[in-house]
Amino acid sequence: MLSRTADHLFWMARYMERAENTARMLDVCYRVSLMPQSPEEAEQNWIALLRIMSLEPQYRETCGEVEGSRVLRFMIFDPENPSSIRNCLRAARENAHAVRDTLTAELWETMNATWIKVRGLTPEIMEDRGVGEFFEWVKYRSHLSRGVTIGTMLQDEAWRFIRLGTFLERADNTARILDVKYQVLVTEDDEEDADYHRWSALLHSVSAFEVYRKVYRDLISPVKVAELLILNPLMPRSLARCVREVFVNLQEVANDRSAETIRRAGELEASLRFGRVDVLIEQGLHPFLDRFMDRIYDLGNRISDDFLIPVRNTG
Amino acid sequence: MPITEFYDEMTGDGGLVRPHYADVSKWLDKMSAERLDRKRAEAHALFHRSGITFAVYGEDAGTERLIPFDIIPRIITASEWSTLKRGLKQRVMALNAFIRDIYHERAILKDGLIPPEDVLGNAQYRQEMIGVAVAHDVYAHIAGVDIVRAGEGEFYVLEDNLRVPSGVSYMLEDRRMMMRLFPELFASNRVAPVDHYPNLLLDTMRSVAPAGQDDPTVVVMTPGAYNSAYFEHAFLAQQMGVELVEGQDLFVADDQVYMRTTQGPRRIDVIYRRIDDDFLDPTVFRKDSMLGVPGLLQAYRAGKVTLANAVGGGLADDKSIYPYVPEMIRFYLGEEPILKNVPTYRCRDEGDLSYVLANLDDLVVKEVHGAGGYGMLVGPTSSKAQIEAFRERLVASPGKYIAQPTLSLSACPTFVESGVAPRHIDLRPFVLSGKEVHMVPGGLTRVALTEGSLVVNSSQGGGTKDTWVLEA
Numbered sequence: 001m002l003s004r005t006a007d008h009l010f011w012m013a014r015y016m017e018r019a020e021n022t023a024r025m026l027d028v029c030y031r032v033s034l035m036p037q038s039p040e041e042a043e044q045n046w047i048a049l050l051r052i053m054s055l056e057p058q059y060r061e062t063c064g065e066v067e068g069s070r071v072l073r074f075m076i077f078d079p080e081n082p083s084s085i086r087n088c089l090r091a092a093r094e095n096a097h098a099v100r101d102t103l104t105a106e107l108w109e110t111m112n113a114t115w116i117k118v119r120g121l122t123p124e125i126m127e128d129r130g131v132g133e134f135f136e137w138v139k140y141r142s143h144l145s146r147g148v149t150i151g152t153m154l155q156d157e158a159w160r161f162i163r164l165g166t167f168l169e170r171a172d173n174t175a176r177i178l179d180v181k182y183q184v185l186v187t188e189d190d191e192e193d194a195d196y197h198r199w200s201a202l203l204h205s206v207s208a209f210e211v212y213r214k215v216y217r218d219l220i221s222p223v224k225v226a227e228l229l230i231l232n233p234l235m236p237r238s239l240a241r242c243v244r245e246v247f248v249n250l251q252e253v254a255n256d257r258s259a260e261t262i263r264r265a266g267e268l269e270a271s272l273r274f275g276r277v278d279v280l281i282e283q284g285l286h287p288f289l290d291r292f293m294d295r296i297y298d299l300g301n302r303i304s305d306d307f308l309i310p311v312r313n314t315g
Numbered sequence: 316m317p318i319t320e321f322y323d324e325m326t327g328d329g330g331l332v333r334p335h336y337a338d339v340s341k342w343l344d345k346m347s348a349e350r351l352d353r354k355r356a357e358a359h360a361l362f363h364r365s366g367i368t369f370a371v372y373g374e375d376a377g378t379e380r381l382i383p384f385d386i387i388p389r390i391i392t393a394s395e396w397s398t399l400k401r402g403l404k405q406r407v408m409a410l411n412a413f414i415r416d417i418y419h420e421r422a423i424l425k426d427g428l429i430p431p432e433d434v435l436g437n438a439q440y441r442q443e444m445i446g447v448a449v450a451h452d453v454y455a456h457i458a459g460v461d462i463v464r465a466g467e468g469e470f471y472v473l474e475d476n477l478r479v480p481s482g483v484s485y486m487l488e489d490r491r492m493m494m495r496l497f498p499e500l501f502a503s504n505r506v507a508p509v510d511h512y513p514n515l516l517l518d519t520m521r522s523v524a525p526a527g528q529d530d531p532t533v534v535v536m537t538p539g540a541y542n543s544a545y546f547e548h549a550f551l552a553q554q555m556g557v558e559l560v561e562g563q564d565l566f567v568a569d570d571q572v573y574m575r576t577t578q579g580p581r582r583i584d585v586i587y588r589r590i591d592d593d594f595l596d597p598t599v600f601r602k603d604s605m606l607g608v609p610g611l612l613q614a615y616r617a618g619k620v621t622l623a624n625a626v627g628g629g630l631a632d633d634k635s636i637y638p639y640v641p642e643m644i645r646f647y648l649g650e651e652p653i654l655k656n657v658p659t660y661r662c663r664d665e666g667d668l669s670y671v672l673a674n675l676d677d678l679v680v681k682e683v684h685g686a687g688g689y690g691m692l693v694g695p696t697s698s699k700a701q702i703e704a705f706r707e708r709l710v711a712s713p714g715k716y717i718a719q720p721t722l723s724l725s726a727c728p729t730f731v732e733s734g735v736a737p738r739h740i741d742l743r744p745f746v747l748s749g750k751e752v753h754m755v756p757g758g759l760t761r762v763a764l765t766e767g768s769l770v771v772n773s774s775q776g777g778g779t780k781d782t783w784v785l786e787a
Contacts, residue, residue, distance in 0.1 A: 002564050003575045098540045101553035109364050116363070157577065255578050307577045 005099050006161045007308035012095035012111070013149075013165030019088035020142035021173035025049055026075055026085075027135040028177075028205035033068050035197060046071045052180045053083055072131060073123050085138060089118045092145075104152040107145065114141045160249045164303065167249070171242035172296045177205060178229055179289040182222070199225060206237045226285060227277035239292065240272040246299065253307065261302040268295050322468040322725035323737055324389060335392045335785055338503050343387065343728065343735060351386065351730050354496050358384050361492065383778035384489060386496065389727050389740060389760040393787035396507075396756055399462065399470060399744065402653030403754065405644060407458045407746040410475060410631045412647035414454040418444045418627065423646055429639050437636070438684065439478075439629030441592065443599060447616050449625050450523040451750055455632075456623035457516070457587075458746040459483075462654070462758075464725035471655045471722065473741065475640070477632035478624060479589050482759040483745050484547035485779045487512060487554075489759075493781040505786040507756035512745070513554035515753045516587075520555075522749035523621050524584045531584035534558045534574065536565075538590045538606045548589050562590075567610030570617040585621045592626050634683045634717045635661055658720060662713040671718040672709065675702050678718040679769070680709065693769055695721050724769055727780065729762055739763045741771050742782065756784035 029049045033042055046066050050056040053075075062080060063070050078084045093115035100108045126134050146166065153159045181202045199220045203209040208228060215232065216224050233240045247269040250262050280288050325336040332340045362381050391399070416423055417434055424431045434440060459480025461473040490509055494501055517533065524531030537548035539561055552559035564574050565583070573580040588595065594604040596611040614620050630636065638659045641652040660667040660678075671678060680692040692705040709716055726737035744758030760780040761771035771777040 001577055002558055002560060003577055004561065004564050005558070006577045094540075099559075100546075101549040101559045105365060113364050161577075253577060 001102075001157050003308055005102055006157070007304075008095040008099040009102065009158055009161040010165040010303070010308060012092050012099070013162040014169040015088045015092035015095065016111075016142050016145050017166050017169040018083065018173065019085050019092065020139055021170065021177075022053070022075060022083060022085050022088065023135040023138035023142075024205045024207075025052060025173075025177060026072060027132065028201045030068075030072070030131060030135075031204070032198060032201050042068070048180045049075075052176045055081065055083065069127075076126070076131075076134070077123055086118055086121075089115055089138075089141075102158050104148070106152045107148045110141075110145045110148045114145070157253055160253045161307075163249045164246060164253075167242040167245040168296060168300055168303070170237060171239055171246065172293060174206060174229060174237050174239060174242065175289050175293050175296070177202070178226070179286060179293075182226065182285055182289075196220060208235065208237065211235060223277060223281060226281065230280065231272060231275050231277060233273065240269075240275075243269045243272055250303070255306065258302075258306040261299065261306050264295070264302070265299055268292075268299075321723040321737075321739070322464050322466065324464075324725055324727040324740070335390050339388060339390065339500065342497075342500060348734060351735075355384075355386055355730060358386060358492050358496060361495075362488070382485060382773045383764060383776075384492060385729050385738075385762055385764075385778050385780045386493070387728050387730055387735070388493060388500075388781045388783050389742075389762075390783045390785060391742075391757060393785055395470075396784045398653065400754055400756075402470075403460055403744055403746050404752050405648060405650060405653055406460065406472065406475070406640060407455060407748055408752065409640065409644040409647050410458070410477065411452065411454050411748060413643045414625070414628050414631050415449075415452045416647070417630065418447065423643065426646070428642050428646060429636075433635055433639075434630060437630045437633055439592070439627065439633055441627030441630075443612060443616065444625070444627040448618065450525065450621055453523060453748045454625035454628040456519060456523060456625075456748050458748070459743045459758075460746060462742040462744065463722060465722035468725060469655065471657050472640070473657060474634065474637060475632045476743075478591065478629045479544075480743070480745070481544040481547055481589075482743055482761075482773075482779075483512060484550040486745075486757070486759040486782065487550075489779055489781040504783065507784040507786050509755040509757060512755045513551060515747055515755065516551065517555040517557070519747040519749035519753065520585045520587055520621075520623060522751070523623060525618055525621060528584045532557075532582065533585040533587065534560045534583050536560050536562070536586050536588040536590055538594065542589075544589065551587070560586075562594075562604075562606045562608050565608040565611070567608060567614050570610075570614045570619045572608070572611065572614050572620045583620065585623065587623050592629065595622070595626065634659075634681055635663070637717075657722060660718040662709060662716040662718060667718075668709075668713050671716075672706065675706060675709075677721060679721050680705065680716050680718045683715055683717055691770075693721065696767060696769065721769070724763075727760075727762065729764065729778075729780075731764060731766075736766070738766070739769050739771065740780070757782035 026049070029045055032045050043066050046068060047056065049071065050059050050066070058081065059066070059071070059074055062078070063074050074081055074084070076085045079087070081087065093111050096103060096108055096111035103111075149159070149162055153162070199222065200209055203212050203220070203225065206229065212220065212225065212228055215228060218224065228235055228238065230239045232238045233244060235241055243265065247262070247265040250258070250265050254262060325332060325340060327333050359381060362384060413423065417440070423429055424434065455477040457480060459476040459482065461476065463471050463473050465471055486509060520533045521531055533555070534557055535548055535552040535555070537545060537559055539545065542548070549559055558574065560574055566573055566575065566580075572583050572586070574583055590606055593601045594606045596607045596609060597604045598609045599612045600607070611620075612626065615622050615626065638656065638661065641656055644650055644652045660671050662668045662671055671680065675692070676694045678694045680694070682690045692702065694702065697705070724739040724741065727740045728735050729738035731738065740760050740762045742758050742760055744754060747753045760782040761773065762778045762780055763769060763771045764776060764778050773779070
């Protein structure tokens with residue numbers, strides 16, 4: 001398939017996944033912000049979010065003081081914020097538009113209809129209906145586009161690049177959520193009740209609350225949360241699962257330039273498959289996640305170089 | 316002077332419904348305005364959701380609009396179509412022979428049938444094509460010939476579109492929509508199918524591959540997602556199952572054209588290009604073209620790749636060449652033209668110009684190189700001020716214009732704000748020329764939605780209708 005086509009498919013999936021994860025992160029912060037807390041704690045909650053997204057400097061420059069409703073508007077609507085949900089959904093649709101001949105009619109219509117809906121949405125309408133409902137809607141549209149992809153697309157190369165985009169983005173996003181929340185939770189919070197609510201909010205943000213109960217049948221403990229979200233291969237948003245999917249799909253699209261990229265993906269996959277949570281905690285979760293995000297970034301660049309950036313004239 | 320006399324497609328003398336419209340007329344009578352309205356809304360929602368849109372130049376960039384779809388079909392009888400089909404094939408064959416002749420022997424110029432300066436001074440004439448052989452001597456592989464009915468219903472050719480004619484996707488989508496909204500109509504009328512058009516197009520493209528390519532790779536080339544006809548480019552690529560490429564996806568090495576794929580370079584043999592000559596190759600044509608492929612023309616001239624339509628074919632669809640087409644048919648085919656031309660005044664001719672200036676109120680004046688209904692004057696429906704403004708432009712550069720009598724275009728019942736009322740229509744059938752000449756029955760019917768308007772172009776607010784050819 002055309003390199004440019006693969007590139008658009010890859011980014012279409014990444015932007016849709018990013019929109020979903022941004023909605024998830026905003027949703028959890030919004031819920032936490034509704035709990036009784038000091039103004040400093042409230043501010044920390046939103047600052048942490050901006051840091052996850054590496055957007056704190058840009059936010060302060062354009063919006064000034066960190067305050068809940070302003071952060072929400074910035075993260076949902078701001079045209080200058082490339083990661084705002086609106087911009088992600090637009091970018092997903094633009095990428096889909098550029099390759100609509102490759103997509104099934106159902107998938108294209110799903111992407112297009114999502115954008116048409118969000119294009120007409122204003123902060124006033126959204127606040128009137130409730131932001132919670134909006135986050136649910138974004139998640140639902142992302143579920144829908146993924147379901148339509150799986151349910152209608154031929155499982156050929158195009159499908160593989162869509163899957164690569166989805167799981168590479170999700171791996172990065174889960175790692176970010178975990179990194180910031182884990183630091184805030186483990187270092188700053190001793191009070192048990194609040195602790196419980198915050199951990200459960202984190203689990204909710206990745207749809208893992210019921211999963212946790214099912215897997216551990218136990219009280220919520222930070223170590224087990226880390227184990228579930230990093231190492232559990234059955235958990236669809238865990239790092240282990242995401243990297244596994246990246247590795248599998250990469251092997252399916254292999255070309256004569258991609259051996260090293262596949263090896264690195266395999267190495268990362270193996271380290272998660274055979275990893276142990278006590279070792280990770282002992283060596284420090286933050287350095288581990290930091291390294292992990294670097295490796296995901298590296299894989300993204302390598303996939304670009306091997307497959308997506310047009311091969312230069314070889315003649 | 317509004318046009319009051321016109322051929323009504325559905326109703327004949329004395330208010331009698333023509334036989335081929337009998338069923339649709341009964342169906343219309345039974346249909347409530349509410350149901351019509353609901354069906355129209357349903358059609359628009361479906362078109363919108365699937366992004367069947369076009370971009371309008373000159374408005375805020377990137378906006379996309381729907382082409383209004385009218386749910387009352389336009390019907391052509393089997394015998395009318397049979398004449399049209401023969402006439403169209405004849406015309407396109409003569410036009411292809413003409414283009415070939417101009418780039419080779421120039422017999423028609425030597426015989427003095429067309430003044431050489433009209434051809435060789437044409438902006439669409441490409442010196443680069445002199446002596447270049449093309450597969451099966453076909454230049455206009457895809458031709459969209461605009462047909463109107465006037466007077467008592469006789470057909471006229473209004474213009475030949477031989478460069479990158481568009482609209483076929485609407486023909487196909489309108490049919491799909493119609494079958495979805497009103498399946499009962501297709502049970503009671505024998506409507507000739509059109510949905511094999513992409514197959515015919517692919518066959519045509521494969522038949523003109525460079526010699527020796529038994530299993531040629533065909534692609535559709537688009538200027539990109541922001542082009543007004545992008546929907547159609549993507550649609551045709553998808554329906555044919557071929558890649559939709561942009562210039563940046565292609566490169567030329569040793570006169571072969573390749574596309575950049577995830578599995579490395581892959582050779583391509585036939586390019587159905589939806590991009591004008593000017594932008595094809597920055598090393599030959601416009602240097603600033605970001606849309607083209609350096610070296611493409613060299614590969615083309617070397618016979619390593621087929622471009623459809625051929626480079627330089629535009630000289631034959633120029634409005635200043637149009638008056639000579641009947642002569643071409645006699646000259647190359649030794650036949651009498653089956654379809655009529657509209658009488659045309661060439662403003663570069665002094666006698667014609669003075670006639671045109673004296674009769675602007677009654678004439679339609681068009682730019683020789685114009686398309687899409689831009690830059691034209693429809694005398695009878697224009698204000699004094701518009702006519703005077705146009706007169707100045709005409710006097711300043713008469714060579715840019717031709718004029719024709721204002722035809723009272725036929726009208727077809729159309730669902731508009733005030734209910735069902737006649738609106739003027741035209742017809743664009745598509746003629747595919749490769750090893751053989753193929754057509755699907757009918758074409759795209761465009762309708763001027765404003766009362767009395769004769770401008771059917773989608774860029775000027777025109778709509779479309781499903782076009783039926785009834786089987787005998």
